Amino acid sequence: MPTRAYRDVPSSPASQFLIEDQYTRSVYQGILPNTGAANVSTVGKEQYLALIQxxxxxxxxxxxxxxxxxxxxxxxxxxxxxxxxxxxxxxxIDFEVLDAPTPFLLCLADMDRLKVYFNNTTDELVQGNVRIPVIRK
Structure with a gap:
């Protein structure tokens, strides 16, 4: 009988996967590739302020x-x-700054312009010979 993942007991409590102070000015969280953001890269004002620190x-x-x-x-x-x-x-990368609690979201149009793709098997952004690790949070 196959194991059903949704019935398995998690090995770690879910709280370990939460980002404390997510998207505030206190901690810069990095840039997230976002396939849902097709045409415009955006960032919330608080994460912009975290970066300029x-x-x-x-x-x-x-x-x-x-x-x-x-x-x-x-x-x-x-x-x-x-x-x-x-x-x-x-x-x-030009990011449109919004008064919204969001991270830096890198859109597909900018990834295309920069000739970058996300390799989900190695968790890297790839641009020619350049490899940038992507950390899953």
Missing amino acids: EDPTVTMDTSTAGKTSIKFGKGSVTVSIGTAQIPTEIGK
């Missing part, structure tokens, strides 16, 4: 406020408050 050279261009409107699921539309260009190992 680590890299004060990053700035937000507020002249682009209102350029982008994003709707997460069935929620209401959120309008961007500016754009931050983030230098990364795979190139510069």
Whole structure:
């Protein structure tokens, strides 16, 4: 009889998989590749503020406020408050900054532009010979 995964007892309590202070300005959580974000890379204001604590050279261009409107699921539309260009190992990425509790979300269009793909068998972003580990949280 096959084992049914949903009936197995977890080996670790679920609390070990929660991110403390998730998406606040206290801890920068990194950039998440997001197949659901097709055309625009976005970040919540709090995670932007967490990043600039680590890299004060990053700035937000507020002249682009209102350029982008994003709707997460069935929620209401959120309008961007500016754009931050983030230098990364795979190139510069423009993130629309939102007043919403979200991480840095790397969209498919930017992955295509940068010629990057996610290898889920090795948990890496791959760009030619460049390999960047992706940590599952």
